[in-house]
Amino acid sequence: MKVGDRHYRSIWRDAQTGAVEIIDQRWLPHEFNCVQLDALQDFATAIRDMWVRGAPLIGATAAYGVACQMARDPSDAALGDAFDTLHATRPTAINLRWALEDMRALLSRQPESKRAEAAFARADQIADEDVETNRLIGLHGLEIVREIAATKAPGEAVNILTHCNAGWLATVDWGTATSPMYHAHAAGIPIHVWVDETRPRNQGAQLTAWEMVGAGIPHHLIVDNAGGHLMQHGLVDLVITGTDRTTASGDVCNKIGTYLKALAAHDNGVPFYVALPSSTIDWQVHDGVAEIPIEERSGREVTHVFGRGEDGRTQFVQISPDGTPGGNPAFDVTPARLVTGLITERGVARPSRDGLLELFPERRNAG
Numbered sequence: 273m274k275v276g277d278r279h280y281r282s283i284w285r286d287a288q289t290g291a292v293e294i295i296d297q298r299w300l301p302h303e304f305n306c307v308q309l310d311a312l313q314d315f316a317t318a319i320r321d322m323w324v325r326g327a328p329l330i331g332a333t334a335a336y337g338v339a340c341q342m343a344r345d346p347s348d349a350a351l352g353d354a355f356d357t358l359h360a361t362r363p364t365a366i367n368l369r370w371a372l373e374d375m376r377a378l379l380s381r382q383p384e385s386k387r388a389e390a391a392f393a394r395a396d397q398i399a400d401e402d403v404e405t406n407r408l409i410g411l412h413g414l415e416i417v418r419e420i421a422a423t424k425a426p427g428e429a430v431n432i433l434t435h436c437n438a439g440w441l442a443t444v445d446w447g448t449a450t451s452p453m454y455h456a457h458a459a460g461i462p463i464h465v466w467v468d469e470t471r472p473r474n475q476g477a478q479l480t481a482w483e484m485v486g487a488g489i490p491h492h493l494i495v496d497n498a499g500g501h502l503m504q505h506g507l508v509d510l511v512i513t514g515t516d517r518t519t520a521s522g523d524v525c526n527k528i529g530t531y532l533k534a535l536a537a538h539d540n541g542v543p544f545y546v547a548l549p550s551s552t553i554d555w556q557v558h559d560g561v562a563e564i565p566i567e568e569r570s571g572r573e574v575t576h577v578f579g580r581g582e583d584g585r586t587q588f589v590q591i592s593p594d595g596t597p598g599g600n601p602a603f604d605v606t607p608a609r610l611v612t613g614l615i616t617e618r619g620v621a622r623p624s625r626d627g628l629l630e631l632f633p634e635r636r637n638a639g
């Protein structure tokens with residue numbers, strides 16, 4: 273997406289040096305810092321500490337991490353170390369495992385002399401495929417927004433609520449939940465976005481709001497607990513979120529709090545859509561609540577918040593007593609019965625095994 277007068281992806285290779293660079297998202301919206309990742313531990317730290325985050329972006333970053341490792345040491349041992357080190361960073365987003373398994377399968381078949389070149393080519397391809405996939409998700413999601421717009425008074429905005437950041441900052445570009453918003457805005461359909469702040473890391477307040485400002489899309493930042501009230505009062509026409517892992521039966525694992533939004537949407541008859549690339553579907557898992565590992569992050573993320581102080585410095589400040597520990601499950605699972613549809617690059621699937629197999633028939637025997 274454009275930032276100022278330049279087009280950015282969330283991860284890219286420097287055209288001159290080939291070095292891998294990212295936007296360090298921890299400091300947004302107050303500071304726009306780009307950093308180079310080189311050593312394997314650079315990539316592991318960037319994923320674990322959420323310099324980059326979002327399932328597709330985590331997968332693409334891991335792919336480039338393997339490539340940089342191959343450039344340093346193309347041995348089987350180094351390949352295995354890259355897989356194990358990066359796989360251990362975050363347990364929930366399926367794209368991390370998918371990308372690492374893809375790279376390992378490719379590189380295991382390559383002679384060591386060709387591994388670095390093959391790895392960077394595949395990592396570039398994963399990144400490029402993510403951009404196109406998310407663009408297509410946006411086109412399919414656009415039709416949902418267009419249908420709702422047709423029911424509104426001329427010029428009246430479609431009110432969309434989104435949770436966390438499933439924007440271009442969570443992917444290589446376009447985003448998943450935000451891609452329909454960008455396409456609708458570009459098509460001249462009036463939209464307004466309710467941006468959930470999304471405690472504890474405030475990806476909505478820090479990242480989605482920043483994206484909305486950059487795109488010129490009307491929006492309001494709201495506390496996580498306001499969504500149900502807004503739905504009760506007819507102020508939400510549509511909910512669109514992202515996902516970190518969706519099961520073969522349509523259960524959706526996403527940022528903590530998504531399940532509560534889905535319950536409120538169901539109770540108020542508000543359509544609840546999830547936007548995802550097929551790389552985020554775990555075809556081996558059918559019961560999301562029972563089977564998807566939920567990342568437990570540091571309690572410090574709950575007891576402290578990041579922001580810009582009156583002195584203009586960006587910093588963490590403590591909001592709770594010294595003796596209060598934080599509990600911090602980072603994701604929850606929304607059962608398929610609460611999901612209206614899954615917006616994929618191939619179209620909108622009913623949230624069920626049959627619904628997904630209609631769009632992805634090649635997966636019929638995938639466990």
Ligand SMILES: CSC[C@H]1O[C@H](OP(=O)(O)O)[C@H](O)[C@@H]1O
Binds near residue numbers: 326436439475527602
């Ligand atoms: C397009 S995936 C976005 C997904 O990832 C976020 O989690 P995190 O910021 O912890 O990586 C959140 O669940 C978003 O919906």
